[in-house]
Amino acid sequence: MAVYTEVSDEALDAFLDDYDIGELVAFRGIAEGVENSNFSLRTTRGDYILTLYEKRVDPAELPWFLGLMEHLATHGLTCPLPVHGRDGQALRQLCGRHAAITTFLPGVWPRHVRLAHCGPVGEALARLHLAGAGYAPTRRNALGPQGWSPLLERSLPGADEVQPGLGTELRQALDGILAQWPQNLPVGHIHADLFPDNVFFLDQRLSGLIDFYFAATDILAYDLAVCLNAWCFEPDLSFNVTKARAMGHAYAAVRELSAAERAALPVLCQGAAIRFALTRLYDWINTPPGALVTRKDPVEYIRRLRFHLAARDEHAYGL
């Protein structure tokens, strides 16, 4: 749930004057997303999303994110298109925050993941990877493998309070993952956070992808590993290989997966699981009890990690 910054009507009116998108009709905070403040904005011209970037986003990186979204949206992917102001700028200032308006995407994100969702997600992810190829600027993945050891170090003092033995388990797993991390797989722009709440469906069809603020330039197959973690475990944390097969096959039908990429799936999935386990653990330990942010349980991702550590090869993922 996220509206961290209150936007006054005067400030909003002045802000909209810098755009050629018609007159204000409605403006409501959206109770979704955890990093930024999002508002549903309607004008006489149509529907938009206004995002105010809060402090966890580095302002220096915003042009890269907005540029990627614009590139993807104009290269066949359905994702929010940044709207330029009268001066040509998409990134502006509002209420002391960096802010941008993007187009509104219809659709509903799936609260319960069904098998029928997983193929379309794999296909859309592959299309994103292909469409991103023409976007020249790169962004280092701050939450990629180089970031995991520092994250673990900062969480170790509190880890065993979350679960006894957790610190040792994570340290051992991370050492193994980093030792085996693949070095020569194809790299490109990845979403890096394509969870169900970032994928809209309409009439059983995927209608758009949102929230590119973790996107980065990294191993493409790692993005598939993130999705296998996010979409293919059941609520009881059992792994649904049928969902994984549907996702992987749909991905590979659009962008072929090499033998090396397939073989690396277990360690890539381990990496994706430990990445979310570590950020959740860090937030769990460092979120004050009174904060307005719901903390997510890191243990869910530690259980996923254990599954992937036991996976022998790509067959564990139906590939």
Add this chain to the structure above:
Amino acid sequence: MAVYTEVSDEALDAFLDDYDIGELVAFRGIAEGVENSNFSLRTTRGDYILTLYEKRVDPAELPWFLGLMEHLATHGLTCPLPVHGRDGQALRQLCGRHAAITTFLPGVWPRHVRLAHCGPVGEALARLHLAGAGYAPTRRNALGPQGWSPLLERSLPGADEVQPGLGTELRQALDGILAQWPQNLPVGHIHADLFPDNVFFLDQRLSGLIDFYFAATDILAYDLAVCLNAWCFEPDLSFNVTKARAMGHAYAAVRELSAAERAALPVLCQGAAIRFALTRLYDWINTPPGALVTRKDPVEYIRRLRFHLAARDEHAYGL
């Protein structure tokens, strides 16, 4: 910020099958309102609000609220109109909660109250009072004068932790207010919670009133007293009599205020201030620190109360 209940896509689809309002296009949680879960719902037919009633609302009272809204909306007031299902029912069940769909109102609530807002609010309040006259069922105001002493008793043990001497101050003030409380003023249906976030404006004009879930049958002029408290104090808690005059005159131009109603304004304003001071105090003391609800500072209303206790007569309010 309020989405307490997660609605699955399957449950939503099944729920919408009971309505003749077209096919689902978009569905987002709204980060506004503190009592219920609200969602912005778009279908191929138009825009709606879906509300899930959470536990603070007594289900037995929901038909009264929805009936009042329907009566007001069909008698010239711009407020959400409950949408009936195919079976004629507006009140239904979704995800174990009572739920209703209402029409969407365009507009933006004013984050900064300006003088230009106050006349339209007074006028709309008077129109609400006149339009409500034909709605026969009544609802006792649970947060009216009879409710204030029990609320104070339950808050007294923690009151002095909020501010030393607060318990005694509130007890003395409440005794005085109840002793002077007017008995023979005109009664009708009141909104009882017409704060800025419940009033939408569009192009400088009032475009609608929302959130009738504190509405009740009580002294009409008390509703004006609530609005004087909610709209006419500046952020530094100084009282802006120009705003009050604009509001009161606009009200009286639509529904005449009798001499008795005008004379009672100081005590009615004291009552309105202590009502919000007491509920905020109660919530302040009883909200666990980890709760996802922002606690509102009761002291703001105690300072308003002190202003009203010093008011000699209606001239203090520009009337």
